[in-house]
Amino acid sequence: MKTVIIGGIAGGLSAASQIKREDPGAQVIILEKSGDVSYAACGMPYNLFYKDKPVEELYALDLDTIRKERGIDYRQNHEVIRIDPVQKEVAVVDLINAREYRESYDYLVYATGNKPIRLSLPGFEDNDVFYFKTLDDTRLVKKIIYEKAPTNALLVGSGYTNLELADVLYNMKIPPVILEKSATILPSFAEEIRAKVLEKIEEKGITLHTNVDIMEKNGTVVSTRAGDFDANMVVVSIGVKPNTELFSAAGGELGVAGAVKVDRFLRTNLPDIFAAGDCAEHYVRQLGRNGYMPLGPAANKQGRLVGSNIVNSKAMKMFYGIDQTAVFKFFDLTVATTGLSERQLGEIGANYVKIHVDTPTRGAFPGGGIMRVLLLLEKGTGLILGGQMIGQDVVAKRLDVIATAIYKQMTVFELAELDLSYSPLYSPVWDPLLIAANKAAKEA
Amino acid sequence: MKTVIIGGIAGGLSAASQIKREDPGAQVIILEKSGDVSYAACGMPYNLFYKDKPVEELYALDLDTIRKERGIDYRQNHEVIRIDPVQKEVAVVDLINAREYRESYDYLVYATGNKPIRLSLPGFEDNDVFYFKTLDDTRLVKKIIYEKAPTNALLVGSGYTNLELADVLYNMKIPPVILEKSATILPSFAEEIRAKVLEKIEEKGITLHTNVDIMEKNGTVVSTRAGDFDANMVVVSIGVKPNTELFSAAGGELGVAGAVKVDRFLRTNLPDIFAAGDCAEHYVRQLGRNGYMPLGPAANKQGRLVGSNIVNSKAMKMFYGIDQTAVFKFFDLTVATTGLSERQLGEIGANYVKIHVDTPTRGAFPGGGIMRVLLLLEKGTGLILGGQMIGQDVVAKRLDVIATAIYKQMTVFELAELDLSYSPLYSPVWDPLLIAANKAAKEA
Numbered sequence: 001m002k003t004v005i006i007g008g009i010a011g012g013l014s015a016a017s018q019i020k021r022e023d024p025g026a027q028v029i030i031l032e033k034s035g036d037v038s039y040a041a042c043g044m045p046y047n048l049f050y051k052d053k054p055v056e057e058l059y060a061l062d063l064d065t066i067r068k069e070r071g072i073d074y075r076q077n078h079e080v081i082r083i084d085p086v087q088k089e090v091a092v093v094d095l096i097n098a099r100e101y102r103e104s105y106d107y108l109v110y111a112t113g114n115k116p117i118r119l120s121l122p123g124f125e126d127n128d129v130f131y132f133k134t135l136d137d138t139r140l141v142k143k144i145i146y147e148k149a150p151t152n153a154l155l156v157g158s159g160y161t162n163l164e165l166a167d168v169l170y171n172m173k174i175p176p177v178i179l180e181k182s183a184t185i186l187p188s189f190a191e192e193i194r195a196k197v198l199e200k201i202e203e204k205g206i207t208l209h210t211n212v213d214i215m216e217k218n219g220t221v222v223s224t225r226a227g228d229f230d231a232n233m234v235v236v237s238i239g240v241k242p243n244t245e246l247f248s249a250a251g252g253e254l255g256v257a258g259a260v261k262v263d264r265f266l267r268t269n270l271p272d273i274f275a276a277g278d279c280a281e282h283y284v285r286q287l288g289r290n291g292y293m294p295l296g297p298a299a300n301k302q303g304r305l306v307g308s309n310i311v312n313s314k315a316m317k318m319f320y321g322i323d324q325t326a327v328f329k330f331f332d333l334t335v336a337t338t339g340l341s342e343r344q345l346g347e348i349g350a351n352y353v354k355i356h357v358d359t360p361t362r363g364a365f366p367g368g369g370i371m372r373v374l375l376l377l378e379k380g381t382g383l384i385l386g387g388q389m390i391g392q393d394v395v396a397k398r399l400d401v402i403a404t405a406i407y408k409q410m411t412v413f414e415l416a417e418l419d420l421s422y423s424p425l426y427s428p429v430w431d432p433l434l435i436a437a438n439k440a441a442k443e444a
Numbered sequence: 445m446k447t448v449i450i451g452g453i454a455g456g457l458s459a460a461s462q463i464k465r466e467d468p469g470a471q472v473i474i475l476e477k478s479g480d481v482s483y484a485a486c487g488m489p490y491n492l493f494y495k496d497k498p499v500e501e502l503y504a505l506d507l508d509t510i511r512k513e514r515g516i517d518y519r520q521n522h523e524v525i526r527i528d529p530v531q532k533e534v535a536v537v538d539l540i541n542a543r544e545y546r547e548s549y550d551y552l553v554y555a556t557g558n559k560p561i562r563l564s565l566p567g568f569e570d571n572d573v574f575y576f577k578t579l580d581d582t583r584l585v586k587k588i589i590y591e592k593a594p595t596n597a598l599l600v601g602s603g604y605t606n607l608e609l610a611d612v613l614y615n616m617k618i619p620p621v622i623l624e625k626s627a628t629i630l631p632s633f634a635e636e637i638r639a640k641v642l643e644k645i646e647e648k649g650i651t652l653h654t655n656v657d658i659m660e661k662n663g664t665v666v667s668t669r670a671g672d673f674d675a676n677m678v679v680v681s682i683g684v685k686p687n688t689e690l691f692s693a694a695g696g697e698l699g700v701a702g703a704v705k706v707d708r709f710l711r712t713n714l715p716d717i718f719a720a721g722d723c724a725e726h727y728v729r730q731l732g733r734n735g736y737m738p739l740g741p742a743a744n745k746q747g748r749l750v751g752s753n754i755v756n757s758k759a760m761k762m763f764y765g766i767d768q769t770a771v772f773k774f775f776d777l778t779v780a781t782t783g784l785s786e787r788q789l790g791e792i793g794a795n796y797v798k799i800h801v802d803t804p805t806r807g808a809f810p811g812g813g814i815m816r817v818l819l820l821l822e823k824g825t826g827l828i829l830g831g832q833m834i835g836q837d838v839v840a841k842r843l844d845v846i847a848t849a850i851y852k853q854m855t856v857f858e859l860a861e862l863d864l865s866y867s868p869l870y871s872p873v874w875d876p877l878l879i880a881a882n883k884a885a886k887e888a
Binding site: 010040042043060295296297298300320321322323324327328329334336338363394396397398399400401403404405407410414417418419420421422423424425426427429430431433 | 484486487490504739741742744767768769772773782838841845849851852854858861864868873874875
């Protein structure tokens with residue numbers, strides 16, 4: 001059995017590894033366009049801090065391990081330029097040797113990831129405009145920072161990436177200015193959470209402009225309807241779109257947000273072609289349908305499942321889906337969400353109650369902080385629909401309890417009964433989650 | 445309606461507060477023998493560090509808040525010496541004014557907590573022998589530490605309290621020697637977890653003797669069958685027993701471990717007398733019967749439920765019980781457990797599988813650590829029966845996911861499907877829990 005995998009970052013490498021784990025004799029070829037191997041993209045902003053820490057430290061595995069220990073034929077700088085689903089072949093260009101060849105497959109895994117949406121406005125093709133998406137982008141930004149010592153930065157877009165970047169740049173004494181086209185930031189978060197992020201932006205003296213329409217860039221000046229901004233470097237992060245050109249060109253069907261349409265087994269409409277990761281749709285369990293939320297854990301899980309389904313093609317398993325859990329750091333705050341957002345609840349017409357509490361994170365004890373827990377629950381039943389948290393100390397891994405609760409369709413009455421760990425070093429005697437659950441139970 | 449509560453620390457104050465919350469007009473009297481109000485006993489070891497931090501900072505609430513805001517008649521230094529369940533009265537001694545009086549009740553809450561098991565051996569009534577259980581004990585130990593500057597300490601017993609104390613004393617340059625009567629420490633933990641604690645004890649050069657039978661104490665010398673130990677101070681922590689004398693004397697029935705026997709509504713056998721907290725039994729959900737595991741969260745939850753059941757005596761709710769979650773700190777390690785222990789699994793004859801994994805706590809990123817996750821699961825079904833963790837970084841709040849899983853009777857297959865929060869700052873892309881679940885799923 002021979003599997004060809006297009007893209008070797010998260011989903012692709014996971015699929016390859018799983019195939020070799022379950023069937024060591026299988027032939028697995030990864031064709032990766034870039035010169036990199038699988039890496040932790042989410043760690044890129046933080047690598048900027050360390051001048052002497054090579055970006056290659058973000059590699060999940062080194063090439064030797066991938067090739068020798070895992071037995072995967074990993075080919076960097078090999079770009080697939082065409083899929084032929086009838087012949088079951090791909091056309092590949094070896095970018096180093098400028099050589100084209102064809103590779104046949106029994107199974108093909110499409111794991112090409114996504115790419116940043118580009119700003120197609122005058123001046124935005126300048127080489128002081130960056131998209132912070134790949135290791136190569138990180139190399140470029142890092143070079144600028146350490147060689148040109150920019151005194152300020154203009155961040156276009158206010159998603160997780162640019163907020164993390166604002167935090168990093170601020171701490172590197174490169175004051176960021178954030179421009180956002182929409183009326184507000186973080187649309188997936190409730191206003192009670194967003195308010196805390198905005199407070200922090202204000203506290204740090206970071207300039208944020210919303211409702212900003214950019215017109216053009218001229219040298220170092222970016223012109224908008226809200227005025228001109230002068231900046232040494234510009235980072236654009238206004239969203240991503242799935243890499244689907246190759247797949248579409250071969251007759252592949254696209255779905256939500258233009259991602260590769262997949263069934264629950266992660267099969268596409270093309271025979272023996274699976275898809276995984278940021279190029280594909282993700283099944284959202286609470287909605288009972290596919291969505292598009294490209295994040296590392298899902299890419300890895302999908303990849304692993306694809307690998308398993310290829311080996312066990314007569315007994316495939318369904319992708320169990322995501323609960324839309326996400327987290328990012330913003331200065332001393334951790335900001336996290338799981339489950340449905342208010343926007344989604346509005347879209348499905350849910351009758352929901354929203355509560356929040358502000359609590360200390362530990363007992364009367366040094367070293368803790370404060371946090372806000374927000375719960376979204378179904379009116380009447382108390383079913384937990386979503387949870388969001390912001391604060392200091394341990395936030396991300398507390399959110400995981402809510403993610404677990406959502407997975408098991410728990411109510412706030414049940415949440416209030418949990419026997420959570422307590423010592424004043426780690427928690428108040430009533431954990432913030434229990435305080436929130438008790439409040440929610442009264443209002444359900 | 446008039447409720448009298450014997451004991452005003454965790455369970456007692458929680459019951460009182462809940463009554464006033466649900467029925468502000470109710471009369472609630474707390475009779476507390478000590479001169480203190482409700483405090484966080486688990487914080488006591490760490491208060492020792494701070495010479496100038498009064499132990500009163502461990503108070504959960506100040507007396508003014510309790511009396512004025514909550515409207516509770518809180519009487520410190522008032523000792524109940526007799527319960528008359530027929531007359532529905534208690535006999536009380538006002539210790540300050542040496543005055544005895546009687547107080548009638550409609551409902552009585554027995555919340556007297558527990559006390560340390562004392563070592564009844566020659567010399568162990570000396571005043572350089574301490575039981576580290578109450579704020580008064582903490583005051584004494586603190587006085588000794590700062591006034592007499594002991595150069596070493598002998599800790600008798602190796603439970604959570606003495607291990608926490610060993611950590612604190614070591615860091616205060618008072619090298620501890622631990623004597624344990626049993627063949628091993630931490631019997632509720634699997635050997636894979638225990639081994640890590642023992643490694644740390646060795647790494648720190650702390651002396652631990654197991655299988656030690658103490659014979660007597662003579663001045664500063666403690667004689668044992670394993671030899672003599674010379675120590676400036678001795679702390680005995682060899683277990684606790686519930687305070688039940690008053691209750692027994694009134695005809696009250698005792699249950700597991702000599703604790704006050706309670707039904708699921710937390711009623712005792714005596715009419716209109718409830719019990720809560722460390723003096724009472726605790727329903728263990730996984731075993732479907734009462735056990736005895738005196739910890740702060742259960743005391744608070746039981747107290748609150750008793751308060752609610754007194755106000756809503758026609759629509760009482762059952763205590764949902766505990767899942768035996770516990771956590772303690774030991775140097776840079778957090779050690780935590782939830783669910784059934786191997787010993788308990790042996791007792792009920794369960795057919796179980798045990799797995800463990802060692803993983804980093806974060807992505808390739810500074811600031812994390814390593815941890816060990818151990819899962820106990822039912823052979824065949826994969827039902828999660830217990831979980832234990834030891835390591836650095838965020839351990840306690842990761843264990844809470846397993847506690848939640850146990851509460852909802854999840855299998856390891858489900859655990860592996862959780863959408864847990866990921867950013868390299870907080871977790872590897874496969875959280876330690878998912879790595880453990882994946883391994884367990886293979887062996888279930």
